[in-house]
Amino acid sequence: MPLGTVPLSARVSSLLGFADTERRTAASYERELAEHRVTESELRKAVARDEVLLRQKDNSIRQQKMLTEECHHRLLNNLQMIVALLSLQSRREANAEAASRLSIAADRVQAIAGLHHHLHSMDGTPTVDFKPYLDRLCRDHSTMSMSEERPDQFLVVEAIELRLPTTIGIPLSLIVNELITNALKHGKGRITVTLAPAGKGHALSVSNDGSELPEGFDPRACKGLGMSLVSSLAEQIGGELRIDRGDAGDCTRFSVLFA
Ligand SMILES: Nc1ncnc2c1ncn2[C@@H]1O[C@H](COP(=O)(O)OP(=O)(O)OP(=O)(O)O)[C@@H](O)[C@H]1O
Ligand SMILES: [Mg+2]
Numbered sequence: 001m002p003l004g005t006v007p008l009s010a011r012v013s014s015l016l017g018f019a020d021t022e023r024r025t026a027a028s029y030e031r032e033l034a035e036h037r038v039t040e041s042e043l044r045k046a047v048a049r050d051e052v053l054l055r056q057k058d059n060s061i062r063q064q065k066m067l068t069e070e071c072h073h074r075l076l077n078n079l080q081m082i083v084a085l086l087s088l089q090s091r092r093e094a095n096a097e098a099a100s101r102l103s104i105a106a107d108r109v110q111a112i113a114g115l116h117h118h119l120h121s122m123d124g125t126p127t128v129d130f131k132p133y134l135d136r137l138c139r140d141h142s143t144m145s146m147s148e149e150r151p152d153q154f155l156v157v158e159a160i161e162l163r164l165p166t167t168i169g170i171p172l173s174l175i176v177n178e179l180i181t182n183a184l185k186h187g188k189g190r191i192t193v194t195l196a197p198a199g200k201g202h203a204l205s206v207s208n209d210g211s212e213l214p215e216g217f218d219p220r221a222c223k224g225l226g227m228s229l230v231s232s233l234a235e236q237i238g239g240e241l242r243i244d245r246g247d248a249g250d251c252t253r254f255s256v257l258f259a
Contacts, residue, residue, distance in 0.1 A: 072120050079113035082106075104181070107144070111177040114140060115170060128169035131159045134176065134193055141180050152189050155180070159195035162202060168258060171233040172204060178226040179206035179254050187252060201259035213245040213252055230254070 083106045090102035118133050138155045164172065176193065183191040187208030194205045219227035219241065234241040239258035246252040 072116070075116060076113060076120075079109055079116070083110050083113065107181065108174075108177070110140075111137070111174065115173045119166065119169075126166055127163045128166055128173075130162045130164050130169060130172070130195060131157075133169070133173060134159050134195060137173070137177065138180065138193060141184065150184075150188070153184060153187075153191065155191045155193065157193045159193070160197070160202075162195060168237050171237050172256070172258070175230050175233050175256055176204060176206065178230050182206075182226055182254075183208035183252075192251075198255075198257055201257060203255050203257045205253055205255035207244075207251045207253035209251050213243065215245070217243060217245060219243065230256075234258075 086102050086106035086109065090099045090106060093099035093102060114137060115128075115133065118136065119128060134157050138157050142155050180191065180193065183206050187210050189209030191206065191208045194203070194207070196203055196205075219231045222228065231241055234256045237256075237258050239256045242253075242255045242257065244251075244253040244255075
């Protein structure tokens with residue numbers, strides 16, 4: 001090739017002693033480096049954007065926790081206020097029967113408040129550890145209901161550790177509250193609260209000595225509210241209510257079998 005037809009850059013390189021391949025590599029490195037710089041700057045911008053988003057997410061989680069906490073406190077305060085109002089009205093009521101009804105209503109609301117307190121202590125999980133709840137409920141009943149007039153009565157809990165979904169735990173807690181209240185009110189002697197495996201599921205029972213139930217006892221036909229509540233809540237959780245009437249002096253047992 002005559003010298004005039006060779007490109008100037010090639011002629012300069014050949015004069016300086018660079019090979020063609022070395023020249024191409026140096027140029028491609030420059031290009032690659034430039035591309036990397038662009039990528040790096042884009043990545044830095046993306047990381048900065050993600051950091052802002054993460055901070056926003058942290059803030060909204062904190063706000064949500066504060067709101068949940070606030071709602072919980074308001075719920076408990078309102079329930080306690082209802083308990084206090086019902087108790088006050090019960091104490092001021094001249095009619096003994098009405099006073100007792102108001103006091104029972106206060107105990108029912110108190111049981112619901114106790115359960116919410118227990119659920120909250122479990123940090124918002126959708127399950128409830130039922131044994132500690134039962135222990136606490138029975139302790140509360142012992143303190144509230146055991147009186148000097150009934151020195152024969154005492155409560156015993158025989159329960160396995162069992163974690164239940166709240167959809168079952170909440171109705172079950174109301175059921176057991178009614179059954180314990182009834183055992184204290186209508187029974188005598190030892191009251192045993194049992195939670196144990198039964199068949200493919202579990203059984204929650206409350207038994208007490210004395211006061212056998214009348215023959216043909218129908219929980220849905222009772223005048224009181226307690227047994228109707230127990231029946232419909234047992235149905236709500238797909239459970240079965242079993243009643244052992246007990247013989248004279250022997251124990252009466254109410255059990256709810258659930259899966
Ligand atoms: N553990 C028990 N031992 C003996 N009898 C019971 C027992 N539980 C319930 N009964 C009988 O069943 C009836 C109906 O109970 P229920 O809980 O529905 O009404 P209550 O306790 O009388 O009133 P309330 O629950 O509305 O305060 C009671 O009045 C009582 O005669
Ligand atoms: Mg009752």
